[in-house]
Amino acid sequence: MNKKSSFPAFNSNGLLVALFIVLSTGLWANAQNNPVANPDATVTSGNARFTVLTPEMVRIEYSDKALFEDRATFAIINRNLDVPAFEKSEDSEYIYINTDKLSLKYRKGSDPVTHPASARNLSVTINHNGREVLWYPGKPDPLNLKGTCRTLDSSNGDNKRSELENGLISRSGWSVIDDSWTAARPDGSRSFALQPDEEMGFDWWAERNDTNALDIYFLGYGSHYKKALADFTKIAGKIPLPPAFVFGYWYSKYASYTSDDYRNIMADLAKNDIPCDVMILDMDWHWNGDQNDSNGRGGWTGWSWNTKLIPAPKGLLNDIHSKNFKIGLNLHPADGVTQSESPEYFAQMNASLNGKYGDSNNIPWMLDNTDFTKSFTSTILRDHESEGVDFWWLDWQQHLTSPYTNGLGETFWCNHVFFNDMVKNRPDVRPVIFHRWGGLGSHRYQIGFSGDALINFPTLAFQPYFTATASNVGYGYWGHDLGGHAWTDEMNANNPDLVLRWLQFGVFTPIFRTHATKDSRIERQIWKFSNFPTMLEAVKLRYALFPYIYTMAREAYDTGISICRPLYYDYPDGEEAYTYEGEYMFGNDILVAPITEASSNGLSTKEIWFPEGNWWSASTNELIEGPCVRTMSFTQEQIPYFFKQGAMIPFNPDVVKNVTERPDGLIINVVAGADGESSIYEDNGNNSDYPDNYATTKLTGMSKADAHEFVISPRKTVGKVSGLKDARAYTFNIYNCKAPESVTVSGNIINADAYKYNPATRTLVVSVPETDCSSEIRVIVR
Secondary structure (H helix, E strand, O other): OOOOOOOOOOHHHHHHHHHHHHHHHHHHOOOOHOOOOOHHHEEEEEEEEEEEEEEOOOEEOOOOOOOOOOOEEEEOOOOOOOOOOEEEEEOOOEEEEEEOEEEEEEEEEOOOOOOOOOOOOEEEEEEEEEEEEEEEEOOOOOOEOOOOOOOOOOOOOOOHHOOOOOOOEEEEOOOEEEOOOOOOOOOOOOOOEEEEEEOOOEEEEEEOOOOEEEEEEEOOOOHHHHHHHHHHHHHOOOOOOOOHHOOOOEEOOOOOOOHHHHHHHHHHHHHHHOOOOOOEEHHHHHOOOOOOOOOOOOOOOOOOOOOOOOHHHHHHHHHHHHHOOOEEEEEOOHOOOOOOOOOHHHHHHHHHOOOOOOOOOOEEOOOOOOOHHHHHHHHHEEEEHHHOEEEEEEOOOOOOOOOOOOOOOHHHHHHHHHHHHHHHHOOOOOOEEEEOOOOOOOHHEEEEEEEOOOOHHHHHHHHHHHHHHHHHHOEEEEEEEOOHHHHHHOOOOOOOOHHHHHHHHHHHOOOEOOOOOOOOOOOOOHHHHHOHHHHHHHHHHHHOOOOHHHHHHHHHHOOOOOOOOOOOHHHOOHHHHHOOOOOEOOOOOOOOOOOOOOOHHHHEEEEEEEEEEEEEEEEOOEEEEEEEEEEEEEOOOOEEEEOOOOOOOEEOOOOOOOOOOOOOOOEEEOOOOEEEEEOOOOOOOOOHHHHHHEHHHHHEEEEEEOOEEEEEEOEEEEOOOOOOOOOOEEEEEEEEEOOOOOOEOOEEEEHHHHEEEEEEEEEEEEEEEEEEOOOEEEEEOO
C-alpha cells in the first residue's frame, strides 16, 4: 500500500513549472516523456524530496532553498512512471521509505551528504546475492561495470580503458546517476534543465532551479542488469530505431575525392559485387576559402562546396542517390560561419541576425542561442538537405564546453540540436545523426562515431569490450573505423590479415563502416587487397544478417537492451562472463568471439568460454556443450560466431545488394535439439511513425526425441506498413540434425529433391515454396 507523506509533493513554484511543461507544447504530452513525477510517488521532508520511481530506483533531491527540479534534464526526461508499492513511515528522527526491493532511511532536516561520506544522514539497503548491502551518498563503487567514453581518438591497445565512465550496473548490486548540476561530466559539462521552446519547436537548455542542489538516482537492481537498463530507458528515453539503411555497408575515407573519384568508387563497388548502402563525404567536400590551396581547403570548418573537387555538387548527389546510396556529410562546425569561406551563407545569416554576432568576417559558433540556431539551420542545413544530404556526421573535436554558456557541453548540445532539428524539419523520415558520446542521455541520438584509433591488433582487441560495455549506458550504436584510422607503422597499415579481422569484427557490430585518415599510405578500397574474396564474404555475411540485426534493433527500442551486450547480462553468476571480455552477445541468439590477434600461417587459435546451454559453431559445424572453455582454431575465412541451440535466426539470401531490399525469400537458421522462439521485424524502413506501424512474424521451434517442428506464424501487422511482400519463400538451414526419415511442410510430405542433407556437417536444408504471409508454415522433420 502507498503511504503518502504529509508534506506537499512540490512547492508552488514547482507546480507552476510542472503545469507549464505539461501544457505548453505537445513534446511532453506523451506519457513516456513527462518529467513531472506522479505526486503519489513523492515524499517531501523539508529541503529533501524522494521520488520512488520503481521498486529498485529512488530519486534523491536536497536543496537548501527547497527548490526542486520538475523539468527534464540532459540525462532524464521522464519521471511519470506507474507508482510502485511503497510504505513511508517516520519517527522523531528519521523518515523511512520501503519497497519490496530497498529500504531508505533519512535523518530529517539533514543534508544527505556528509563529509567524510557516511551513512549518518541517508542510507539505502538492498539484498544482493543473499546479503544485505548498504549504500550512502559518496560511497565508492570499485565494482562498477563501466559504460563508455567520449572518443577513441589516439586509442592504442587498451589505453582508453581508464577513461570509461561509470555505467548503470555494478557487481556491487547498486549504481548511482548523479544528475546534480555540481557533478561535472568527464568533459567538464553539466546536466542542464530542458524546457519546451515553442519558437524552436523542441526543448531547449535552461538553468537549473538550484545549481547547488543534490539530484541523484539510486539504482539497486543487484544482478538484474537487463531490468536496470530497461528502467533507465523509461526515465532517460528510449533508444531510437535508426533507419534501415544505416545497418548496411558505409564506404568512407578521409581523402580529397573528386566527383569522378566518387563515381569510380561506386562503379568499383558494383563491379566487384560489393553490397553498399551509405556513401560518406568527409570534410574535403567543403571549401575553406583559401585561394592558395589547390584543394580549396585550409581548415576544419566549412559550409560551401569545394567546387575545385566537386564542381556540380547537386549532380553528384543525384548520381549517388541513383545508385541507391544514402549520403552523409562530415561537419567540424566550431569555427562558425566566415565570409571568406561562405560569403553567401555569411551574408544571409548576418542579415537575419542583424549583425548581432561576430564582426564583418565571422559569425562565431553560438548554438547555445536560439536566434543563431534558427538562422543556421534554416539557411545552411536546409539548403544542403534540399540538395540531397540525408544525414550529418558531427565530428566534434574542438572545445568541449561552450565559451559562452558556463557548463554547456558542446558535444551533447550539438547532438541534441541536430537530432531534434531533423525531428522537427524532416518529419517524413526517421531522424539519425552520426556523432560522439556526450554523456548520459546521448543514447537518444543513436549512432556514435568512436574516433581515430591507431591501426594495430591490440587496438582492435579492445573494441569488442568497448562496444559491448557501452550498452551499460544505453549507448548501443557505436560505429568504428573498421581497419583502424591512423598510421602506426608500415607493418600494420595495410596488413590484409588485420583489415580482414577488423572487418569480420565489424560484421557483428551495430554500424559497418570502413574508414581511415587522409594518408595515401592507408588503403580502404577493400577490392584492392590480396584477400579481397574473403573480405567480400564478410560483407555479404553482414547483409545476410540484416533481418536479424533489424529485429534486434527494434528490440533495443522496445526493451533498452542494445544489440551488442556483455555476456553477464544473461549469465551474471558466471565469473567467466566478466573475465572473457572479448566475447559478447550479438542480439539474443548469437555469441561472438572475434579474432583480434595476428594469425600464424593463416591460422588463428582462440580460447573461448561458452556459457550454459549448447552452441552451434557456424564456422566449424559442430555443437559445443556449455558451460566450458575451448581452444579452437580458425582459418582466415572462418569467424568465431555461434548460434544458441533452439534459436531461429532469419537471414537474407545472397542476392541482396541493399539492406532496404525486400527479397522474395528468407533463410531461417535453426539449431535443432532445443525449443526456442524468435521473430522477424519489418517496417517501412525510414518512417518516423515506426513505433505504431510495423509487422512481426513469430518463429517457433520445438524438438522431441523423434521429431523437430518449426513454425512460421502468420504475419501480424500493427498500423500501416507499405511495401511488404504478400508472399515469401523460405529456406530452412537446420543444424545439428540427423538424416531425416521424412519431412513435411504444412502437412504435406515433400519429395527428397526438396531437401538436402549433408552428413559431414549434420545440416538439413529444406526449401519451402512461396507461401502467403498470412498463412502458417509448419515444417516437421522426423
